[in-house]
Amino acid sequence: MARHDRRVVVxxxxxxxxxGADVESSWAAARSGVSGVGPITAFDVxxxxxxxxxxxxxxxxxxxxxxxxxxxxxRYTQFFVASTSQALEDAGxxxxxxxxxxxxxxxxxGAGLGGMHSFIEGLDTLRERGAARVNPLTITKLIPNMAAGYASIEFNLQGxxxxxxxxxxxxxxxxxxAAEMIRRGIVDVMVAGGSxxxxxxxxxxxxxxxKALSTRNEEPTxxxxxxDAGRDGFVMGEGAATLILEDRDHALARGATIYAEVVGYGMSSDAYHVTLPRPGGAGQARAMTMALKDAGLEGSDIDYINAHGTSTPANDRTETAAIKTALGDEAASTVAISSTKSMTGHLLGGAGALEAMLSVLAIRDGVAPPTINYDEPDPDCDLDYxxxxxxxxEIRHAMSNSFGFGGHNVALIFSAPEA
Amino acid sequence: MERAEIESKFTELLVSELGLDADKINPGARFEEDLEVDSLGVVELLMALEDEFDVTIPDEEAENLTTVGEAIDLVVAKLA
Incomplete structure (x- = not known):
């Protein structure tokens, strides 16, 4: 079937x-504004x-x-096995x-860094005990594709x-x-996500x-x-999320429950700086505009945006400007925007998938989750957060933004399933 | 070290280092077919054996090991 003839649903x-350790407990916590941030226990700080x-x-x-x-x-691959096990079961x-x-x-x-725990462990062994003691599984544990590779092994995904x-x-x-693979007719189902x-x-x-992280150690939550005007950097998070994407006809034929439809995908590059977004947000805006065009939607059609919203001074200011450019000032002034990173922290390579999941649930339940810790407005961030x-x-169309070091900008748009 | 002690420590290593089920471990058990220990697992096991018993097992000696009993024999010989 020709490209774009096939529609993709979640x-x-x-x-x-x-x-949370599953979808519904995580969603309940996000809706009620719970912070997942606390003192680090993983190592001596x-x-x-x-x-x-x-x-x-x-x-x-x-x-x-x-x-x-x-x-x-x-650990990152273990997380992804957990989220994928849940997602496949949920999809039946x-x-x-x-x-x-x-x-x-x-x-x-997706993964940002891959098996960092294993990398450090292997390096420690090398330094402390010599080359002959480096574990033979070090490489397979640390490579960033192993979440995808092992998911295929564990769940028999041969496409x-x-x-x-x-x-x-x-x-x-x-x-x-992954949505593109289905749109193009390559396969009927894709496991998509990150960790x-x-x-x-x-x-x-x-x-x-x-200088990327918050140092507000005395008030973790x-x-x-x-x-917020007092933001001072992002808070690291960890975890995984998996979405099962499926050809709409395939899903309908087997009577699957459809959460939402994937209607738009846009991406661009800032071509500017290794960490900083291009000031003014033109690159980020182009990703959003491309996703709107892909979806056949206008800026004013977007009801909710799950922002990248890292809590760094530069990102939040720039993303605000980019939303205005992409949606137009009027639509930008009325769209509901939230950053769930205020609660989950920043899952880095896992963030886009977790936030896509929360966007889909926002559509399902007709609820925009909050941006917590929003106390003092910043004149540069003057939209509805x-x-x-x-x-x-009512959320018919939700956009989820994700931007990465290197200047990678991605926007996804999900729509409520057709009745 | 008595052979029985070596056997017991060996079993402990297979459980702690490779995550194997203690019930399946016996001298006749084959690493690949019976215990599902692949080539990477064998390397892990050899490293653990070298650490535990303070012996050196060259690759050419390790290549011939197919059962738990053979590996124990090798360690016993090294410690003799």
Whole structure:
């Protein structure tokens, strides 16, 4: 079937993230404005400037993996196995033992950094005990494509698989690229998502050096404050989210529950700086405009935007300007915008997928989740950020923005399913 | 070190280092076919054995190991 003749819908969701170990508990926490941020427990923070993060407490990979398999995977891949197990079950799809059907399902999974825990562990072993003691699984644990690779092994996904590594836009790219595979008629179903687990001393130190992280150590739950005048950087989070994308006819034929339709995908590059967004947000705006065009929508059609909203001074100011450019000043002034990173922290390579999931749930339940810790308006951030309290409202079309170091800009648009 | 002690430590290593089920481990068990230990797992096991028993097992000696019993024999010989 010709390109774009096929429509793509979301039929399954799964997640582990700082707000919850499944979709509904995470969504309930996001709606009620719970912060997932706290003091870092993963390592001794005496040497790092930032001492807070949004960790997943008590994650047990053995809920999803046999012991002999779990120990061969980095934490980030374990997260993705968990979210994907949930999502496939939610969609009512299981390809294990069905090698014929398995060729009609693929996986595209984003990761920013990959298996950082395993990288550090391997390097420590090298330094402390010598080259001969470096574990033979070090490479397979740390490579950033292993979430996609292992998901294909664990769940028997034999179609196209790929890994997107566009930093904090990685899993938004994964969802957009996966949708394209279905639109083009390559396969009927795609597992799409992302994962990250880099709350390690090395990464915190490095992000501190680049001045990206909040240092509001004394008030962890108030540290991630996107669009607020007092914001001072992002808060690292960890976790994974998986969306099952499916050809709409395929989903209808099997009577699947449809959460939303994927209608728009846009991306652009700032071509400007390794960390900073291009001032004025022209690049970010072009990603949004491209997604609108792809969806056949006007800026005024967008009811809700799940912003990238990192809580860094530069991102939130620039994204605000970009939304005005892309939607037009009038539509920008009325659209409900929130940054759920205020609660989840920044999942980096996992952020786009988690936020796409929350956007889809916002459509399903007719509720915009809040931006928490919004106390003091910033003159440069003068739009409606759904401050502090969720807002019941009809959401027909939701946009989810993700921007990554390197200047990668991605916008996705989801629409309510046709009745 | 007595052979029984070596066997017992060996089993502990297979459980702790490779995550294997203790019930399946016996001298006749084959690494690949019975225990699903692949080539990477064998390398992990050899490293663990070298650390635990303070022996050196060159690759050419390791290549011939197919069962738990053979690996134990090798360690016993090294410690003799």
């Amino acid at each position: 039929t399954g969701l799964g997640t582990v993230n700082p707000l 005496s040497e790092t400037v930032t001492k807070i993060a949004a960790e997943i407490p008590n994650f047990d990979p053995h809920d999803y993996l046999e012991k002999k398999d779990a120990r061969r995977l980095d 799809l299981d390809y294990r033992g069905d090698d014929e059907a398995a060729t009609e399902v693929g996986a595209i999974v 196209p698989t790929n890994c997107t590594v566009t930093a904090c836009a990685a899993s938004a790219n994964a969802i957009g690229d 990250e687990a880099v709350i390690v001393e090395f990464a915190v130190a490095a992000f501190n050096s680049s 108030r540290a991630s404050r996107p669009f 759904v401050p502090n309290v969720e807002r019941p409202m």
